[in-house]
Every structure is written in structure tokens, then in C-alpha cells.
Amino acid sequence: MINSKILALVVIVGGFGLAVGWMAGTQQPSEEGIPARTVADYLHAVIQADRTFYTQHIVERMEAMLIVNASENWGEDKTLPLPVQFLREASRSLHVRGAPFRYRLVSLWPLNSRNTPTSDQERDALKRVVEYGEVVEENVIVEQRRYLQTIYPDRAVSRACVSCHNAHPESPKRDFKLNDVMGGLVIQVPLE
Numbered sequence: 794m795i796n797s798k799i800l801a802l803v804v805i806v807g808g809f810g811l812a813v814g815w816m817a818g819t820q821q822p823s824e825e826g827i828p829a830r831t832v833a834d835y836l837h838a839v840i841q842a843d844r845t846f847y848t849q850h851i852v853e854r855m856e857a858m859l860i861v862n863a864s865e866n867w868g869e870d871k872t873l874p875l876p877v878q879f880l881r882e883a884s885r886s887l888h889v890r891g892a893p894f895r896y897r898l899v900s901l902w903p904l905n906s907r908n909t910p911t912s913d914q915e916r917d918a919l920k921r922v923v924e925y926g927e928v929v930e931e932n933v934i935v936e937q938r939r940y941l942q943t944i945y946p947d948r949a950v951s952r953a954c955v956s957c958h959n960a961h962p963e964s965p966k967r968d969f970k971l972n973d974v975m976g977g978l979v980i981q982v983p984l985e
Contacts, residue, residue: 829941829982830930832894836980837945840880840896848876848951856953863953876954877908893983895935898947900976902966904958908976915944915979922946922977929977932984940981946974 827835852863852873863873874882877898884896899910899919910916918929922944930943949955949971958975959967969975 829984830943832982833930833941833943833980836894836896836982837943837978840883840978840980841945843883844876844880845950847879848953852876853951853953875957877905881907895940895979895981897979898976899944899979900947902958902964903976904961904963915942918942918944919977923974926974933981935981939984941984942979942981944977944979947976947978949973949975 852875855861855873856863861872863875864870865875865878866872867874867878880896880898888895898908899915900908901910901916901919901923903909910919914931914933918931921927921929923946926946928943928945930941933940933942949958949969952971954975955969955971955973958964958969
């Protein structure tokens with residue numbers, strides 16, 4: 794037979810444990826996931842790191858060593874993709890795999906028409922990004938789905954960016970300098 798003192802101790806300790814557990818459970822904030830802006834910031838950090846590394850340590854190094862150049866017609870010419878094409882192909886590959894987020898480059902002075910803002914709202918946001926060099930965020934609807942759209946300043950991180958854009962025959966702007974905001978990296982994260 795269980796000693797009444799031991800039974801009383803078990804009931805008291807168990808009751809205390811239940812009370813502490815209940816209080817802890819009611820005081821914990823419910824987990825709703827990572828905020829969309831935080832997800833966008835994480836994606837931006839990874840995309841920017843990959844792009845900068847590709848530009849500075851692959852494209853520039855291979856060109857300096859006279860091994861291979863980067864060109865617009867990289868598929869046909871058997872050259873390296875330009876950094877913007879590298880980003881576009883990576884984004885396209887994720888979209889084909891059904892990734893819930895989207896990203897792309899846009900510019901007020903695009904060399905390729907695919908890099909123009911898709912709406913007046915996006916153009917106005919991009920103008921603010923270029924003028925102030927800061928991130929602009931807004932909610933948008935794309936294909937009947939709500940997204941948080943963040944546009945991060947896309948800066949000229951290397952001489953290759955500047956010289957390509959300034960020398961391109963179809964460039965509407967030819968006076969870029971290192972670290973200038975050349976456009977924006979648009980990242981869309983679903984809100985549902």
C-alpha cells in the first residue's frame with residue numbers, strides 16, 4: 794500500500810507541475826511562422842551573396858584570365874551568362890519547381906525589356922528605391938494571390954556591371970559608377 798505522505802507529495806508535485814505547464818502554455822505567443830518581410834530579407838541576403846560571388850569571383854576572374862567571357866548570347870556562344878541572366882535563370886528554375894516566392898531584377902534603364910517594371914505602382918516604388926537607396930515594401934496581387942513585394946536597391950557591385958551597362962549600345966543611361974543604384978531586386982513572398 795502506498796504511504797499517504799508519498800501519495801500527498803505526488804499529488805502536490807503533479808499539481809504544481811500542471812499549474813506551471815498551464816501558465817507557461819497560456820503565456821507563450823502562438824507560433825504563426827516567420828514574418829513575410831523577414832523571409833524576403835533572408836532571400837535577399839542569399840540571392841545577393843550568390844550574385845556578388847558569381848560576378849566578382851567567376852565572371853571577372855574568368856575574363857581577367859582570358860578563359861571565357863560573359864555575354865548576352867551565352868547559350869549559343871558557349872560563354873558565361875551575364876550576372877542578370879544568372880539571376881533570371883535561377884529564378885525561372887525555382888518558379889518551374891513551384892517555389893512559393895518569386896524574384897527578378899527591374900530597372901528604370903533596362904537593357905532588356907523583360908527587366909522593366911510591370912506596373913505604374915512598381916515603377917513608382919522603384920523610383921523611390923533609386924532616389925533614396927532604401928528598401929520599399931508593399932502588398933500586391935499577382936495572379937489573384939496576395940504577396941508582400943519588397944524592392945531592394947540593386948547596386949553596381951563590380952567594374953563589370955558598370956562597364957557593361959555604360960558601354961552597351963542599347964543602354965539608356967551611360968554614366969553609372971561603382972555602388973550606384975542601377976535598379977531593384979524585386980522579391981515577392983506570398984501572404985497566404
